[in-house]
Amino acid sequence: MSKRVLAFDVYGTLIDTHGVIAELETALGERAAAFSQRWRDKQLEYSFRRGLMGAYTPFSACTREALEFTDRALGTGLSEGQKDRLMATYGRLPAFPDVAEALQRFSGAGVTCVAFSNGTREAVDGLLSQAGLRDYFDDIISVDEIKRFKPDPAVYSHLRDRMESEAQDTWLISSNPFDVIGARHAGLHAAWVRRSAEAPFDAWGGEPDVTVTDLLALSERLG
Template identity: 75%
Template sequence: MATVLAFDVYGTLIDTHGVVTELEERLGKTGKGEMAAEFSRRWRDKKLEYSFRRGLMGAYVPFGQCTREALDFTDRALQTQLSDVDKDHLMTVYARLPAFAETTGALERLAATGMRCVAFSNGTREAVEGLLEQAGIRERFEDVISVDEIKRFKPDPAVYAHLRNRLEVPPGDTWLISSNPFDVIGARHAGLHAAWVRRSLDAPFDPWGIEPDLTVTDLDALSDRLG
């Protein structure tokens, strides 16, 4: 049976900080363009926090709503005074973020080995399909599997069980590929293999005693190790 690689999307395949240039322009109108990188980081962190909190509360909403609420919060926290038009524009930009430069080539090499590749995301299927299409990599995946199908968020164990059920593949033949330590730990806790894409050498891994099976710097390195 072929090994399945389940790729996280935001931050692993797609560069979530691709919005920084747009933030510089929008924040520049209020004289705060230099805050763009910080704004991007806090927006992403808050979006994940909101998904964790909603998961614990049993108050699921689509991931896009977490993203918009996190945008509103970050605007308030940094007092950047973005208009509703600016926020709508930034949400549109978020829906067409670029893939990391090595993504296409790495996916091609992995597919050539006979491994099955799927996208596995907190985003809705519609949102992820659109994101992958505009990035030119949708055809590299045999399927898109969304947590929206069971109304839970990573790292809920039910999410990884849903992935296995959809794939109909034993846990030992399933790898999660993610740049997010919480996702890697969640997958390992659920019995899957997991590779951590450590895109920043400054990024620490959570000291929980649960380690990734494999750590790589990018998807090229992943294809070298698993290919």
């Protein structure tokens, strides 16, 4: 009998990428939130662009390049030491408050859960470990293994290959619409974790199989 696999995106879904704001506030004060959002947007843009160019580099390099760009674009004049501290903070970002309990529910129900990320295995392992989440996952699957980025169809195919799962039994869980659309395009099921009530979904004509506001709600649907 086939077993359902839940593949959880990490950055923005399990881990709050805006958890870096506290460190930013020390240097930038009230400009911290705007800087954080611009940094995150540029980080993803760089991964998309590198994917299209066939110029892969680890996600941490995209993050650093995006930090450099945002500093220049906003004229914030961060020192190299401040940038190094921000990058270090990115390695110990906090989990969203609903995550641990939801993962515990899935684990108790015997659901196969994997972390599925643009980040390298080492980075994701460290991030989940410091957040107290690592033990809830059967494995970590990184795009670094095939040197592609989401939403390249090859990434979702790699997930299935690693898990030896059928498309109909494989679920992508993500707060990022581009990731949800990519998984659906590749034939997987997908749940969108709409962490902001103001967040729109892309008007591409397709919808997630499930939309929830947090992972606790998801555990009631799929646990």
